[in-house]
Ligand code: HEM
């Protein structure tokens with residue numbers, strides 16, 4: 190299977206094969222749909238970041254610098270909703286996942302190419318509804334939409350926003366179904382389950398959550414919309430209904446959803462760490478199954494969001510124990526990445542710097558999660574900035590770093606161009622530094638008792654808040670830089686070779702960028718995953734393998 | 739539209755893939771209705787008396803007839819699947835039209851039932867028909883009732899649309915090789931809609947009635 194390259198491949202690549210706008214908007218090519226998604230979620234990321242910037246600017250002063258109290262509430266709601274539902278939940282799966290799943294499987298496309306396109310249109314409609322609602326007044330419920338605030342007391346635009354989030358759920362379900370069925374049905378000859386790259390195990394686990402948790406959110410939002418519209422419904426305390434039921438249903442989805450927002454990142458990091466250490470991932474099967482067990486146990490811990498909501502002591506103890514349990518597979522992954530790096534000759538290119546940032550920040554986020562899963566300390570820490578810092582360490586420090594690691598790593602494959610390495614490393618370092626400066630002070634603030642979601646705070650908290658805002662401006666720079674040099678590289682970047690990182694996945698065996706049909710000759714897999722020996726010495730490996738054939 | 743090359747090895751591979759996809763989608767649907775049934779489980783216990791009062795106001799006759807209609811409809815559709823496997827295009831269309839007609843009858847009856855219930859002020863809100871200490875529980879029941887029947891009705895509409903699509907493509911494709919897979923995939927969905935009703939019927943009409 191000689192990789193195809195040469196000057197004429199750019200003509201046949203998926204990027205240039207048909208340049209009309211129409212051919213992009215009606216494409217069923219998973220690679221193009223990935224790019225459509227990438228453009229859309231980038232726009233939402235910018236919108237959410239503007240919200241974050243305004244929040245941080247406001248909190249420079251204890252009395253609030255720029256926004257009215259009501260606007261402040263609407264601003265953090267906007268930020269949370271856009272970042273969670275329109276950026277982070279779809280992020281890696283719909284962009285890198287869409288692009289890579291068929292390539293890693295050695296397939297021509299996903300199992301249901303048209304469904305894939307439909308899912309993008311659903312997502313765009315969802316985004317339009319949410320943005321419409323947010324700009325025609327917004328709402329002040331926070332991204333969690335708790336009843337009865339969201340049903341009877343809010344003056345905001347609940348219906349369009351909820352309808353948008355509801356629709357985006359269907360786009361997630363479509364993606365999940367597509368990935369799971371593709372991984373079952375479209376593996377290349379010889380590609381057994383234990384030869385799959387760990388990215389695919391992670392996306393499989395993510396997809397299980399997409400398919401089985403999202404519908405619970407859908408029905409919950411439907412019940413909420415009914416109640417908001419008719420001012421009577423199943424969570425209505427006036428009828429004896431129970432608003433806590435909403436919280437149960439909401440977190441039954443949203444806790445698994447936080448794993449939607451980390452598992453794909455773990456998949457990316459497994460690929461990147463292996464490649465840049467030029468070693469197979471230590472304990473492949475443990476890493477693979479830890480993804481599945483995170484998804485499974487993740488369904489059983491939602492109660493840890495409700496420790497102070499009148500949960501019975503026994504239920505709370507069980508949820509606390511299960512929450513500790515779910516940290517075990519996460520820890521396994523961290524140890525296995527470190528085991529892979531141990532004693533290796535590590536190349537510190539930008540993707541690896543981002544991945545190492547991920548490992549550190551995710552570990553801090555995970556460990557502070559244990560503080561919150563402990564009943565006694567949670568009572569003190571819940572609803573404070575400690576929680577805000579905790580989930581940002583995971584979602585932003587972890588997942589967004591992983592997204593950037595993946596973008597840099599696969600950028601040559603996606604676009605056929607190299608990004609400028611020096612700038613990539615600079616941005617990765619800035620991100621790590623800016624992130625810690627933004628969010629570490631929030632741990633202290635929370636520990637000292639500063640509650641979240643308030644527009645003002647006591648003056649003694651000002652120093653730490655200003656530090657946090659200063660960090661946010663560095664973080665902003667670290668996000669803007671890649672936007673600039675990625676765009677630059679599209680036109681001026683050095684042309685990429687087919688396998689610039691000496692990596693093992695099937696995606697590196699086709700040209701950069703790949704042809705429309707992904708592989709000129711359909712690949713056959715004869716090696717385990719991450720078999721660098723076979724990559725470095727194809728002849729010896731071939732001979733060693735001969736007896737088995 | 740520039741069709742991207744299909745990812746399947748063979749028509750059989752494509753069919754298997756589509757059917758697997760439908761099963762997975764139905765697993766997702768189970769959790770959609772699962773969240774709804776949680777409401778029933780919780781409130782039929784915590785508000786047992788009011789809930790039962792609500793159940794007693796539903797129309798057992800219409801509910802019963804509808805159950806029979808829907809079960810028959812699923813059975814008729816299965817004949818269509820059999821016909822498809824035997825390569826009998828006419829059989830598919832006849833069974834499909836029969837199943838869809840039974841489904842439409844179900845929806846008409848359901849609409850009429852709703853209509854009378856609106857007339858009797860059984861829709862929750864100010865002026866709700868059932869008073870007394872159990873009024874709250876009864877309203878919770880009716881919130882659940884209207885939502886679950888609406889959601890199920892929506893699934894029925896989608897199902898009828900899909901059946902119509904199967905009939906149409908079979909009609910248009912006469913003379914060409916008959917495809918069994920779409921008939922089966924729609925059949926899975928239609929049976930699921932039936933199954934949801936089989937669970938909803940006792941919950942809305944029977945449990946707590948006596
Ligand atoms: C991927 C990106 C991000 C995601 C998914 C995310 C998600 C969230 C969520 C869910 C909340 C909770 C909102 C609420 O309290 O209801 C939140 C709050 C917050 N975020 Fe982010 N965020 C992201 C990036 C950022 C960035 C880059 C910054 C700062 C530069 C930031 C600053 C804040 C602040 C200050 C709050 C607290 C608002 C408050 O409760 O008063 N976030 N974020």
Ligand SMILES: [Cu+2]
Nearest residue numbers: 444447491494
């Ligand atoms: Cu949680």
